[in-house]
Amino acid sequence: MKKIKAWKHEKEFDTKTLITNEDFSGADVAEKSAGSPDSTAPSNASAESEDVKTTKNKETREAVNLKTLSDKQKQSSGEAITQVYEPRPLTPDDDIYDDIIEQFASAPTKPKYWFEEFGDYWSCSCGHINKGDFCKSCGLERDLLRSLFILHKPAGAQGKLSKKLNKSAKEKIDKEEQQHTDRENRRRKLEESEDGQLKVVPIEIDDSSQQEAATMDPSSDMSVSSETDTPASEEADGSPDENISSETEGNTVNTSSKSSKSSTEASKNAIATGQPKASENTDATSDSGDKQTSAKPPVPLSVPVSPETKRRNRNFRIKIIIAIVACLLLIGLAGVAIYRYMAAPAMQYQDALQLQADGKYEKAIEKFEALGDYKDSEDRIWQCYCSLGDQYFEAGDFNAAIDTYNTAIELKDDESLHDKIWQCYCGIGDQYFNAGEYDQALSTYYVAADLKDNEEIQDKINLTKFTYVKTYQSDRTAQVEEYMSDLMAIKYPGIQEIYDNYYAWHVNIVANTSADDASTDVSTVSRRDTVYFHVSLSGGEPSEQILLYYEVTWPNGDTQIYDLDSTWEAGSNITARFQYPIPLFGKEGKLTFRLYDRSTNEEMGSDSVTFKN
Incomplete structure (x- = not known):
């Protein structure tokens, strides 16, 4: 038999279950019955002591380790104690601890133990043993844990526990699953019951499970009974109009409720002590000499509901539905408003910024104009016009650049834009000069000089005049003589020789x-x-x-x-x-x-x- 390592680790969840002290009493009774020859016929005094113990155990509950409980049962039966599986802790000393924690960064809970599988059964990272797709303790999915722990060491590696669940642990997990399924079925039956009808759903327990009921969590039966009684109490306290005014009807209900209550308590006692119910064990009670009456099956209770109450309930449900629809409509309108006035402009703004960054200024201007005064859209439009003008200037399309710069000036006047327009006119004049169209070149240079007269533009004007005189001096026109006179006045280099010859x-x-x-x-x-x-x-x-x-x-x-x-x-x-x-x-x-x-x-x-x- 393998030796379990003696380690202690602070756990968020543990493989424990809530049971009553009657489990121990049942074990003690089993021990006594095994050692006494008259164990098959308990006395009235022992029965009374059992009732007292059962009553006390209903008030006090404690967490008992499954391993301790299993050991006690096997000691009482004389069987050899089989070690119960304990999850292996995930500690920082493990080689891949950091990788697992990193993969668990977005998980709802942090891992405390290794994820291990044993066929249909598996141990969760919280330490709970499950059978199914979800952990009953922390709610994590089996597939999720399998994918997150895909980096775990292979079986048989050093430091890896390769255990198998014993038969006792598997049976406990199966019973937990069966109890959970039974509770869900009873809850579903209650939800499907008719309005205004109170039904008693009897608890059905197999004979094979009655003997080991003491080892299970009795809180499940209590929860079933409480769930069964809850709709009736809520229905009874729902509105004062549903109370029964007749004493006869009230007596009937009280009598029925008492009988139902007594039958329920009898069922609980039978389950807690590991004995069959009174209705199923009539012969046994008669043989033992006890004065017990055969248990009658529970009589369904029904509370009559008036048509007026049904009408009010129906109207109330209609109002609830209308209110829910109105709330959903408001939420939808709020969502549309948020999208239209917050999310959509933000996305359009980001698209416009990307277009501006990509040099697609015309499309960016359209999107920024559609945004209106959202954030700095107006300033972005001005920037796009300036950049678009620069783009035209670099391409040599000076007329389009001038128009674009003028549009930008209308949005926000800036001295740099005037300087760019001056450069555009100089560029147009250079194009005319290079093409031999000296008259158009001079006209454009004069416009640039009106915007900003400096030495650079005057040099361009004088060069154009000198080239014109050299080209057309043989025509002896008035224009040639005028330009030559202007150049002689400033003593332009090379004009004296032309002047003398002319x-x-x-x-x-x-x-x-x-x-x-x-x-x-x-x-x-x-x-x-x-x-x-x-x-x-x-x-x-x-x-x-x-x-x-x-x-x-x-x-x-x-x-x-x-x-x-x-x-x-x-x-x-x-x-x-x-x-x-x-x-x-x-x-x-x-x-x-x-x-x-x-x-x-x-x-x-x-x-x-x-x-x-």
Whole structure:
């Protein structure tokens, strides 16, 4: 026989059952009957002492360990004592204690013992032995414990108890299950009884279970009787209208109740002492010489209920149902309101935040606008517009960015938004400049300058003007001259050379023998002819005038210089005439005409003709 370890552990639940002292008296009687030859015929004095003991035991109850009770019974019968299963404690010294506690974090109770199975029987973590799917002590499920203790050591490992329940422990668990089933059946029968009817349900106990009834919890029978009597008392005390006014009816009820009470007490005594009921043991009582009368079967009691009482009860039930429906309706409306005004906005707000974080600003704006003034939705809308404008700016869609920034300004004005709009206009101007559309670029730069005039935007404007002058200077338009004048005023780098070339004086000289023809140019003339040099002036700054002189070199090398007294300007025409005084004596050769700027003495142009015979 295995030796049980002597350990003590503080347990939340223990494998104990409540029994009365009559269990011990029954055991003592068994001992006495085993040692006495006249044990089969107890005396009247012993019967009276048994009644006294039974009465005292009903008032006093104590918790007795199943092992102690089993040992006493087996000692009285002379059998060998078989060790009763005790659950193994779960202690921090176990290797996997922390894993089990961690898995039990969300369980309703904390484990005190190991979970072990013995076929249909199993030991709960609270220490209670059960047969079924739920623990009768703490309510935990067998499958739950099995899954939580899946990490337990395999059978046979060091420190693991591998015990089997003995037959006595199994029988006690089976009887507990049977008692629980009987109580549930009786309760169900009471609930199914008709309204206003009081029924007595007799307690049925098998002969095989009567001999071992002393080892079971007598509180179960007491609970049955109390449960049986409770509906009757409640029905009797429910309303004053249900009391019976007739004395005859009252006597009948009292007599019936007394008989029922006496029969119930007789049944309890029979169960407590391990003897059969009076109705089932009539012959035994007659043989023993006791003056006992045969027990009559319990007579069902019925209390008449008036139609008015039934009507009130029905109305009362209808009111209860209406009240319950109204409460459920209110709860449903409250739930809808909570969802609509609290849960739904919160979820929509979280969705909007996620959309904003993902860069989906347009959808986020729609959700925030639907939330109204929920939390910081309005400020979030402003942030989304700013971020959306930045998104357009980075993509080069400056017009869409400007519109978005202006919308954000309407919600909340901020200096940073004005700076972003200025950058957008600069970006649009750069796009026009790169495309060669200088007029549109300048217009956009001027708008940016109106928002914020600084050195950066002025550099862009001047560069655009300079590029325009270089591109279109040959057209000699007023726009070119205007931009060139603006650049000359600030001495823009590179504009002086363009300016000098643009406003330089230009002359066109034509040599012929006609005083009126300023377009036909000839290269040879007779020495007898008169030679005319026609000069046309162009260029110069607007309204600029110039002083000129010319120089003539004859074929023989003689040179003559003549000043032109008048001031000349762009568009002026000058004609100089030359002839040999005596043609017969003139020499052949080139006659060269040169025109000079009197202020700078720079040659402005020249032409020549050749004299021949």
